[in-house]
Structure formats: C-alpha cells, structure tokens
Amino acid sequence: MSVHASWYLVLAAVLFSIGAVGLLVRRNVLVMFMCIELMLNAANLTFVTFSRALNDIGGQVAVFFVLVVAAAEVVVGLGIIVAIYRRRVGATADDAHILKG
C-alpha cells in the first residue's frame, strides 16, 4: 500500500502551482507550452490518485483522454509557434501584441 492519497494531492497542487507561475513569468513561447504540460501532468496525478483512493477505474480513463488531448494540443500549438517564428525571428509572447484584426 502506497502513502496516503493526501500526499499525492499536495504534490499535484505544488506541481500545478509551479506550472501556473511559470506560464505567467516566462516569455519564451516554447517554455510557456512546457509549463502547460506541467499543469496537465499535475491534473493527471490527481486523477490517478482519486482513482486509487476511490477504487474507481474512471480516473485512469480520464487520464487516457487527457493524454490524447495533450498530444493533439502540442501538435497544433507547435505548428502555430513554427508559423509565428517563420514570420518573425525571435518572437516572444510580448511580441504577439502586433496581432490585430
């Protein structure tokens, strides 16, 4: 039997907070994307922990779907980033304020 579920939930909360802070602090678009992955993984850890604590397979199924959505999101997001970088060399998130209708 592993350690109590609350320890896992605290760890997931810490990871989520670090990811959120990183998303707000960093300006490199790629690193911001990595922080989003960090937050997704914290949520996954929460799902699996609840799956174990409640003895319910639904949490693991949810993690499965999160993985699929994360893969799709990364593909499209990196495509957008490559498209932006192709137009502007050295673009950070601050440079995207030129985006206007």
Added chain:
Amino acid sequence: MPTLLAAATLPDAITFAVAAVICVAGALGVVLMRNPVHAALNLVMTLFGIAVLFVEEDAQFLAAVQVIVYTGAIVVLFLFVIMLLGVDRQEQVFADGFVAQRLVPLLLGALVLVEVLLLAHQHWVTGAAKVSGAARGTRTNVVALGRSLFTTYLLPFEVTSALLVVAVIGAVVLARRPHRVPEPGELPDGAVRAAPPAEPPVPSVGGGEGAADGADDETKVVSR
C-alpha cells in the same frame, strides 16, 4: 494530514519521497532554466517522476503510456522545434521587464497553492467509489482499463480519433509555406513548362511547394 508512514511501508514511502523530490526539482528547472533545451530536459525529469508515481499507484498502463507518449513523443517534438527554429537563446527570467510582471505571478501562484491546501485541509478524498468499475481486484490494470474504455467510454474513445485527425490536418495546414505570388514572367503554380530550362536540372518544376523551392521561399518571407 496523516504522516508519510501512516498507511505505507517504508519502501513505498521512500519511493514516493524520491519521486516527489525529482518531480518538484524538474518542475522548478522548467521554470527557472534560461535555455529552452535545458527546460525540456527538466520536463523529462518531471515526467519520469510522475511515471514512477503512477506505478506506485497501481496504474501500470498509464505509467508506460506516460513514458512513451510524453517523454518519447511530446518532448522530442519540443526539442525538434527548438532545434529547427534555433531559438535556444538565453533568456533572463527575472532580470528585464516590469518587476510587477514577475512579482504578481509569484504572489498569485502562492495564493493558489495556499487556497488549495486550506480548502482540502480536512476532506481530501470524497465521492462515490467504483462508479465506473473497480480499479483493483481480480483483473489486472490493463484489462480493467481496456474493458472500461471499450464498453462504457466507447463513444468518447472513437471521438478522440476524430480529434487526432483534425489535429494532424491542422498541423499540415499550419506547416504549409505561405502561397507564393508568381513574379512577372514566371509561370503560375501548377502550369507545365513547355521546355525545361537548360541551366540547372530542377526536379518537379510545376510543383510549387517542392523542397527545391524552400530556400528562396524562406528568404522571401523573412525579408518581407
């Protein structure tokens, strides 16, 4: 909150502690490293730690998928993009820009953390058990997960295939080079040249999107 050894054996507690330290250290590395390549490698460290925790929590299939999909595919994709764009420049994380722009996120993050921990002070896990099947029991983890996916969650599972197809098509559309305006005197895209030019042997002249056109397309777009 119960102590670390309340319901666990010593090896389980040690495994959790080591994996947790690895996860938090990797997460801090992602945020604090200046070089994006180093940030990606720290992300790998965190993802491996989370895979270890998945094994600890009897989610063996998800641990394997975590390593294969996240560290094997997603982070490699990140590294490919970093190498492709040549954006592995250093970035001062806390140096330039407004101080408030760096300080307010830290405050907000601490607030979120404290709020979650306070809210969950007493009631960590509540809810109904075994709504969509037992996670543990006579069946192995893979059997239980597969049975649930292909019976209860069959429709969402099929919808994800549509999602993946849309994502692939979107990536292809985004990765296409912008349409080239033919210069005066040049034949438009798709037109077949009557006589091939004598100078260099260019493969697939009428293609327009071919690899041979890539170099001058790039310079044209950048100089615009």
